[in-house]
Amino acid sequence: MKAIVCTKYGPPNVLQLKEVEKPIPKENEILVKVKATTVTAGDIRVRSFTVPLSFWLPARIALGFRRPQKAILGMELAGEVESVGKDVKLFKKGDQVFAASQAGFGAYAEYKCLSEDGPVSIKPSNITYEEAAAIPIGARTALYYLRKANIQSGQKVLVYGASGSVGTYAVQIAKFFGANVTGVCSTTNLELVKSLGADQVIDYTAEDFSTKGETYDVIFEAVNKSSFSACMKSLKKDGTYLNVTIPLPGINMLWTKLTSSKTLILSQNSPENSEALNFLKELVESGNLIVVIDRSYEIEEIVEAHRYVEKGHKKGNVVITVEHNKKS
Template sequence: MKAIICTKYGPPDVLQLKEVEKPAPKDNEVLIKIYATTVSSGDARMRGSTFPKGFWLPGRIALGLIKPKKSILGYELAGEIEAIGKDVKRFNEGDLVFGFTGASFGANAEYICLPEERVVVKPDNMTYEEAASVPFGALSSLFFLRDKGNIQSGQKVLIYGASGSLGTFAIQLAKHFGSEVTGVCSTTNLELVKSLGADKVIDYTNEDFTKYGKTYDIIFDTVGKTSFSRCKSSLKQKGFYLAAVAGLPQFVQMLWTSMIGSKKVIGGITPGRTEDLIFLKELIEAGKIKSVIDRHYPLEQIAEAHSYVEKGHKKGNVVITLEHNNKT
């Protein structure tokens, strides 16, 4: 099978298209023929070894000190089950699914084997490309807003980086939970963020949301471009500053604010639970949330996709389509 191989850390051109052995499912696994995958900011950080501040060494220890332990990157996928292990109970051959690989990566390839609990039946009202775009951004936003931020109906929520993968899902999820949502993005993305349901949109190139005296129950920085010290005065008492991209300074603040003061800094690693993916699927099928796709690339042009993602200006998601993708 074809796969994108990353044998060393570095710029996008370290990625190489190669023929590798097609995997076979273990007893509890399904073999998925992948029709669509993505390049996320997480993929770009992994490939370039650009971990959050203070986490370069722990990141290298976890993911590979000299070179990546997992040579095939990719967190998200959508496709068709081609074979199942003898202990698989939830799926049959031919089922259409989407899923999230977690730390095992491996989705930038024509086939992948995953434990059955890692995938869910694809929403009927989504293409493979749209479904593959869901797990990374939507699971992360759900984890931060609902599990960490305890989002409640009627709260005021500010999403910083509202036009990215996490941001576009965060807006829609915050609206689903009944919050009043302010999105912060660049000039070119104002209309997109409005169209997703934001009650107010702030152009960060022209306005500084911290200067107007408005306060929020939750400030969710999806891109790691603000700081708690800058946003503290814009948080209500008992408010949460959610840091999706948390380095060592944020973790120190998390510990400190957990002991002192009413305003809390919260970070964490998205667990990627099956029940959360099912919850998101139900919202999708109910028409409550949708994917935003910026660009499509074939597998052979994945280095270009990484270069684009690395610039930090993508709108929603960047999708990789595979040659054998002949279905919608």
């Protein structure tokens, strides 16, 4: 089968299209013919090995010293079940599915084996494979953190980085839960964020949200570009700060946790099961969640796709067509 192989750490052109062995599903696995995948910030970090210096050694141990241990990147996908292991009960040949594959990567390929009890679910019936492939990481992340914050109807939520993948989903899911949502983004994305249901939008290039005198029950940092002190200034005394990008707190965060009643929830892995995807499928099919796609590329254009995402200005998601079958 064809796959995009990451031969070493480095710039986008370390990604090469190669012929590799087609995987065989284990007894509890399904073999998915991949129709579409995406380029996420996680793929960029792994390919380029862009990690803070303090995480260099543990990251090398986890990811690989000289090159990525998982040579085929790709953290989410949508496709069709081609075959199943003998113990599989939940899926059958021909099922249209979408899944997160970040535990083992591997979505940049024509075929991928997935455990049936992992984060894999039947694809929403009303969207394309490309749209479905863009849900399992960004939307699942947004849902996980908003649930961790115990978001309630009527609460005020600020989403910083509201036009990115996680941010566009966070705005919509927070609205679904009944929150009053303020989205922070750049000038060019204000209308997009409004169209997703944000009650207010703030252009970070023109004004600092923390100087407006508003306070929020939840501040959701989706891109780690805001000032932590500004967030604390605008967070209610018993509010919750969510940061999906930082796994360990800095000194200022530790001090806040020790000296205030504010809750800080930092980057952590969401459960590796299908519950969240099943919930998100219902949101999509009921019209309460849409997928924002910035650009689409062919699998042969993966280097260009990585170059674009690496610039850090994508709106929503960047998808990769692996096989030409765009309609469900």
